[in-house]
Amino acid sequence: MLAAFGFEAMGVVVGDMYFIDPSPNEGQETPERGVRLELRLVDRAAPQGSIYAGIPIAFSRPVWRVDLFGSTESPPGTLDRAHHHPRFNGWEPGRRHFVPELSADPLSWLAGELADPAAVLARAGVDANEVSEADKTGLAAAAPEIIAAVKRLLDGVRDGELAPAPAEPVAAARTGWL
Incomplete structure (x- = not known):
């Protein structure tokens, strides 16, 4: 499942994820599942045709990521691998940052x-001129709706409805939109 919240120059995307081999970090070799949230820059083009035509919208380059993940070997709903990536290098995330508050109370931390x-x-590292004050205000105002979407997805993962394991054994896999 994918949920998106768009503003003028940035947006938030949220989706469920499953990883077979998630990380080279020692002690995190087992599969993990959960919910990913990314803050991304948004590109909006002119209508492709008449004034009534659809407008191409792209949630492009990610700038911040939050992974509310748990090991598949832990009880459902356990977020023992929750972390965030405060910075990206192009499309590649920086290192995982583990914050105790993020695992203890993810929705409050995210809010x-x-x-x-x-x-x-x-x-x-986003240039202050790249995002308007209206975008920042809009994102802060939409935070309760975003948190509600994250909670719905976390509930779906916990209940086994989202972030399914691949149907057949594979060596490496990642499922989900993000």
């Missing part, structure tokens, strides 16, 4: 981050 988009963007 706090979304309430201060300027700080998130500054840590991500």
